Amino acid sequence: MFISSFTQISNIVIAIEACALIAAALSGFIEARKKRLDIVSTFIVGFSSAFGGGTMRDILLDRRPFYWVMHENYAILVFIMALIAPFLIRISSKWINALLYTSIDAIGLSLFTISGTSIALSMGSPPFAAIILGVVSAVFGGIIRDILLNQIPYVLKNNTPYISCAFVGACLYVLLHRFNILNADTIHLLIATMVIFILRMLSWHFNIRLPKNI
Amino acid sequence: MFISSFTQISNIVIAIEACALIAAALSGFIEARKKRLDIVSTFIVGFSSAFGGGTMRDILLDRRPFYWVMHENYAILVFIMALIAPFLIRISSKWINALLYTSIDAIGLSLFTISGTSIALSMGSPPFAAIILGVVSAVFGGIIRDILLNQIPYVLKNNTPYISCAFVGACLYVLLHRFNILNADTIHLLIATMVIFILRMLSWHFNIRLPKNI
């Protein structure tokens, strides 16, 4: 759906998507290590982290098959990664610094939000519901990961504008799409995706905090 | 479904339903504040609290669209409420005393239980499954809220007869409906709803406790 809108640049998108899934799985592995889980449980947590958001979106939209059913290779990749998770974590902590990790994660956040919103709209969801479904796609994987590990979801606890970036970008896409402002949905998708990415990176760089509910 | 059974008094039901949703969202905001969440996370928790039960019921019944997709206004209302949550909490703690809050919550409990049971029956669920689906509709929102906040669900932990009131009322409705005792389903719905409300208020007033599983 999302990919087909980008046929011109689909290979790049597939590569980016794979990076984002790997980053999500890796975040699961890292959290699983903190709780000293074994290899199989590490796979479960990494898998939930990578595919949980899209699966929840598809359950809510009553859409089958799931991403990990259609693209089994990704599921098998996460399984193989889990087998070598300790090695991957050591490698990644050496080569992937905070900037690179945040960037890959921000790419995942922006891609999944906008693809989720776009899929929801194309299936007839009204605008606000589509925004929520986009945000769910992007953040639910991390929420399941943290529920499985019995900790308050990181995206809820930490008052950094993570969900808000996704929310703002999804709103922007719905507006652009609704009023067909630029007369080409591919451009709308690209702009909204980039806006989320830029907002997330800026808020990370300047360490912006949201006001607490006090 | 539920509402259409009440066409005569549908406006009152819509108003009561809105109150119940607002009460559920408010309970989410209050719990979110205890964990010092930011505004966006507060919205997520309030939203899950208000719509989680109905959404779970509809997932189990394979029923679409969800309430918050069909009635987007309520979702947007919860969003706006989240923006002013600190203000709402202060207001509500001043004006809404325990009796009023418990009453609104009990109205929500009774309405959602009986509407859930009635929807499940109308979709062909057998009696006991319909009772469970009614109870799920009424209490799952609060359960998701507490899972997100990493605490034992209040309705499970606290040995007050909360779920039991819903359960008894749902059983009563199924009996009335099955044997068509009063020959008018609207009356059955009304009676069962009122029974749950009265049981909940009585058990609250007399501070009744269920025996623990020891």
Added chain:
Amino acid sequence: MFISSFTQISNIVIAIEACALIAAALSGFIEARKKRLDIVSTFIVGFSSAFGGGTMRDILLDRRPFYWVMHENYAILVFIMALIAPFLIRISSKWINALLYTSIDAIGLSLFTISGTSIALSMGSPPFAAIILGVVSAVFGGIIRDILLNQIPYVLKNNTPYISCAFVGACLYVLLHRFNILNADTIHLLIATMVIFILRMLSWHFNIRLPKNI
């Protein structure tokens, strides 16, 4: 589905299945007692424990009606068991020793894994997805139970090869089924089920531990 493959021995399978469900519900009651829950909450936890895995599998496969909707008697049985849970727990702690409990639980693990995998394959899931769905069927009930009780899921925390036994058996079944090695699916089902059971009992007896993700 699973049962129909076993028409010759279907009565035995039904009896075993009932034992496995009762064992799962009992595990929920025991955990609920540790948190000092009341009788109604005990039912909720036992019910989720017994039917959570199959329900999740059916949600993922978009399959209705659920087991507990189709076989209401089992749901009612769990309800009655919850009413006498303290009594059951005392009885079971006297008569059911660790070997018997582990055996019943291992039967449940093997039956639910292979029936889940087989149902998923028959609904067109690709092999790796079918393996995951089988594992989900078998272990998700316990995961929900522990999420409700706000503890890290036992099957994730404890580095015993529990999920791994299910995983290996599901892989074996998919291989046998795929290449139709023994030319009779009933035999494939039986072999894979027994392999899981034997692996689980051996790993329990020799107290085998999986390497931690360090």
